[in-house]
Amino acid sequence: MEVVVLRLGHRPERDKRITTHVGLVARAFGASGMLLASEDVKIKKSLAEVTERWGGSFYVRICENWRAELRRWKSEGGKICHLTMYGINLPEVIEEIRIEARRSKLMVVVGAEKVPFEVYELADWNVAVGNQPHSEVAALAVFLDWLFEGKELYKKFEGGELEIIPSARGKKVVRKSDY
Ligand SMILES: C[S@@+](CC[C@H](N)C(=O)[O-])C[C@H]1O[C@@H](n2cnc3c(N)ncnc32)[C@H](O)[C@@H]1O
Numbered sequence: 001m002e003v004v005v006l007r008l009g010h011r012p013e014r015d016k017r018i019t020t021h022v023g024l025v026a027r028a029f030g031a032s033g034m035l036l037a038s039e040d041v042k043i044k045k046s047l048a049e050v051t052e053r054w055g056g057s058f059y060v061r062i063c064e065n066w067r068a069e070l071r072r073w074k075s076e077g078g079k080i081c082h083l084t085m086y087g088i089n090l091p092e093v094i095e096e097i098r099i100e101a102r103r104s105k106l107m108v109v110v111g112a113e114k115v116p117f118e119v120y121e122l123a124d125w126n127v128a129v130g131n132q133p134h135s136e137v138a139a140l141a142v143f144l145d146w147l148f149e150g151k152e153l154y155k156k157f158e159g160g161e162l163e164i165i166p167s168a169r170g171k172k173v174v175r176k177s178d179y
Pocket of ligand 1: 083084085086109110111112113114115127128129130131132133134135136137139
């Protein structure tokens with residue numbers, strides 16, 4: 001299942017930490033990449049460093065025109081899910097989204113401040129992770145977990161330099177070049 005996250009409204013000075021966390025969650029929880037709707041090469045670089053160390057093929061692409069990007073995605077048969085507290089609550093739509101995402105591909109849109117109304121109209125689903133305000137990082141994590149039904153927690157990240165060996169106490173990390 002191809003899932004790409006579109007991060008809207010990123011303000012380089014204010015949002016760098018939270019947008020980095022959106023990218024980290026997207027990568028760790030099974031998305032293929034993140035489109036960033038504003039120029040910020042530092043975020044692209046820091047996520048590329050994470051992928052270099054920890055593996056996988058997650059990408060970050062700066063997209064200059066998110067409207068054109070959403071329209072192109074739709075014209076290629078892709079589906080769009082916008083995460084918003086105003087939407088239909090996740091448990092009611094996740095099965096339909098999963099079925100459609102398996103058939104084609106899925107773009108998950110998260111905002112920063114106010115999201116333009118056009119996004120609500122372009123989206124195939126406006127989905128709430130509970131109808132209370134919280135965070136794009138939390139909304140994305142819960143959404144991806146429900147979409148992948150927990151299987152993303154066992155995702156293997158090929159390549160990279162380091163791998164964690166799960167342990168009840170302490171930190172076990174192996175260097176992949178050693179085996
Ligand atoms: C800090 S919120 C901003 C909310 C903003 N006031 C609005 O009108 O959408 C940033 C982003 O977090 C996500 N978000 C926050 N609460 C959510 C919820 N309950 N369900 C789904 N997404 C949520 C949305 O993607 C939202 O654009």
